[in-house]
Amino acid sequence: MIRTLVYSVIDSPMHEIVLNDLEPEADPPPLPRYRPPSLESICKQTKFTRKEIQIIYRAFKQGCPNGTIGLEQFQDIYILLFPHGLNSKYAEYVFRTFDSDGDKIISFEEFVSGLSVISRGSIEEKLNWIYTLYDIDRRGVIGHSELMKISQSMYDLIGRNAGPPVTYQHLLEHASTIVQKMDANKDGVITRQEFLDVCSNDEAICQSLDSFDT
Numbered sequence: 267m268i269r270t271l272v273y274s275v276i277d278s279p280m281h282e283i284v285l286n287d288l289e290p291e292a293d294p295p296p297l298p299r300y301r302p303p304s305l306e307s308i309c310k311q312t313k314f315t316r317k318e319i320q321i322i323y324r325a326f327k328q329g330c331p332n333g334t335i336g337l338e339q340f341q342d343i344y345i346l347l348f349p350h351g352l353n354s355k356y357a358e359y360v361f362r363t364f365d366s367d368g369d370k371i372i373s374f375e376e377f378v379s380g381l382s383v384i385s386r387g388s389i390e391e392k393l394n395w396i397y398t399l400y401d402i403d404r405r406g407v408i409g410h411s412e413l414m415k416i417s418q419s420m421y422d423l424i425g426r427n428a429g430p431p432v433t434y435q436h437l438l439e440h441a442s443t444i445v446q447k448m449d450a451n452k453d454g455v456i457t458r459q460e461f462l463d464v465c466s467n468d469e470a471i472c473q474s475l476d477s478f479d480t
Contacts, residue, residue, distance in 0.1 A: 319378060336371055343357070352422035355418075356423045363395060393475070396465075402416070408456040409454065417441070
């Protein structure tokens with residue numbers, strides 16, 4: 267069950283997005299123009315080479331002339347990836363992990379930094395990213411509510427035709443099982459350290475995270 271929690275996130279094709287697909291079908295509301303920091307600065311913050319960042323930036327600017335991505339445009343990316351699913355909530359949760367300063371837009375620096383963690387980060391960095399995704403309310407802990415919301419959004423993302431409809435009881439049982447196995451001090455919530463301790467000691471999870479390096 268714990269592996270399912272992690273696999274459901276790392277199996278998302280977010281790390282494989284073709285940047286040319288960022289171009290929206292309709293003109294989005296105007297966003298403030300953004301000028302990224304120097305190339306050298308981004309190189310130091312990420313695990314991409316100078317050449318790779320130049321390629322990513324050209325594609326990013328082609329699809330996002332303002333230099334930023336808003337939530338609606340980010341959700342449009344998931345519509346391309348999951349045309350048969352309801353993708354707005356899960357896309358919103360992922361959007362929040364990229365929007366590190368909480369200003370409701372993703373700058374190029376934020377985008378490439380997030381992409382670097384997902385595609386080339388260490389095991390600990392990837393697990394921290396997954397934890398942040400699940401910590402919807404930014405309380406610093408994950409409870410039943412957060413687990414159920416993320417799980418529901420993932421079922422919606424895959425699409426109704428992928429299997430029988432998920433029930434509230436199924437989501438609750440899934441969340442309860444995860445909390446029971448990860449909650450070391452039995453206070454009803456999962457701390458970041460508890461999450462890291464369990465996942466980093468699971469060989470299958472670590473191997474799966476390693477397999478997503480590009």
